[in-house]
Amino acid sequence: MGSNNPENRRPMSGALTYPASSQQSPAQRVAEQPRQPRSLQGLLRFAMEATQAEDAPGNSEVGPLDEERRQFLEDALKSLQVNVAEVLENAIKVLTNSAKMNSIQLGEALPDDVKNAFTVLLDYVEDLDVANDFYKMGGFAVFAICYGSENEEVRSRASSLLGTLCQNNPFCQTRALECGLLNVLLNLVESERGVTLAKCLFAISCAVREFEPSCRELIAQGGCYTLLQLLSVPEPAARTKAAFLVRYFAQHYSEAKEQFVKENIVRTITALIEKGRDESTEHLLSILQVMSDDLDPKVLSQCRDPSLKLETVLKNYLKRPELKDDRYCEEKEYCNELLNRIFNQQQRVDHVEELADR
Template sequence: MADSSSSRANLEAILRWCLRKQDEEESTGTTPMDRERQEWLKGALEAMCSAPSETDLMKAALAVLQSHHIPPPGSDIGEDTKNAMLKAFDEVLYFIEDLDHAKDLMKLGGVAVMMSYFNHPNRDLCAKACEVMGTSAQNEEYCQQACQPAIPQLVQLCMSCDDELVKVKSLYAISCIVREFPPGLEVFMENKGMELLLHCLVCEYEKVIIKALFLLRSISNKTVSSYITDDIIRQVVHITMTPPYDDINIRRHSTFCLLSLVRAVPYKFSSHRARLLETLQDRQQSLTDSNHEDELEACWKIVDLFSK
């Protein structure tokens, strides 16, 4: 998918070259291409030139999403309409896997369209809009900047919505916009970012907890140290010592997150140090013969930092 636009351009160039070569052969007396093959090439080139580009197809999908007005809360949009809109979202998601198309989406006003679905009563459509926002912003500073105005609304959506999928996708979108993008991170911090992370860390959904731990780990550094609260520290310590649902992934992510926090704000762990050391030393023994070498290494690093 990443090279589809260039592949299309290359194919069109090859077809043009073949036809141009045919004209040269006829003018020089060289045995020309047979008529049937020549007509096939001309037909292929005409089809290539007349077929809609991927940007055109994405515009069409965006137009579908723009054409449907947001219904009042509690109303039913109908199954056919919902399926058409989900298909349009999937079309957009397919195209923006290509970074060039992700930028095109921003230029076409895609951010405003996606934001209009944040309050949609159908939670599946709301989650899709968040997914589009996150996928387009991932690893692309231009798109992160374009999506930055959506951060306050994404925070509010994740805080207020009880739907698990919406929480996961909105947190995913926030993570993609703010990671390794300081302006976006600043907006997140100024719009109750840490309050949101604490809200997610104490929620009932495993996937949301893991997303929150991952994001907290990614942004925990000296720059945001003043925003890291004692409540955040206590909750990460609690999750590390007693992972909810006995979930290995939560345990692993909490260990990595804890390492980032200890590095960023070591002075906030004085009252937790003794209990954490005991837990981590026990975990080191249990991990010694496991395949989780990265987690074992993180445990060693935390213990080493506590020893200094």
């Protein structure tokens, strides 16, 4: 068995160590030194303990932090610091290298430096200040190159980056609108598929939500019709994101709602619900709930169209075995609310008219 004497213990591989004062015996050094730090938090704790020992008045047992230890601590802290501006600049250089980016062919795996550039940027630009700095450093130039790539992963990662930059960030939302990126995205969603389509819709959502100028631009550019068409794409993830945006616009912008009514969104949603349930169905039901919330006569008329059989579709949906699970309680609530709002009210009106005719 190994000795319990601290002087005989071997240092842990990878652990931070620091030089001991030459003026103290080994026993004194072991007794007085704080626990050796193994992380940034531990390193900071070590600094606090060392400073506290240095500043403690009347403590004759612990001497001041000598220059040798102080220098070691400063060097250790510097080694853990990251020059964020330099990291951003290097990543931007990689992604704006048009020759390199254009050489990535359709279906080809991304080179490691390109993949790492996207990964590093996504890690840092979640911070709003870093996101704003990214733009000021010319970072938005990456999008013209990346969205022009034939490689779907490049475009997908570009959308993830743009969405992260714009999410809850009016500064970057403004810059994205000024740079014409919203129009680029609205054009791309008409041809993208799969994960790339879902990421594109994510970027649109982050670029417009809670930012009225971009919402108005989307409506003006025919984006409502585009979103309505996307409710019928085969990928549930993309349908879910499209449905989320449709609900948002129907709830907050009357002109968008009018466009949805004009395109008879009720017919589209009824047909989708009748096909079966998936992750997008809850959002489709929520669209009907928002559209009929103010009892708009046009919407109610579409819902009560006998050819749609919406009442039957909703009642059959409530019979689905998976809806017995409490996880789907919102879907059940939407169905029951719609049945009561649209059809029970109609039955009451019909009953009153019947009595009046007698």
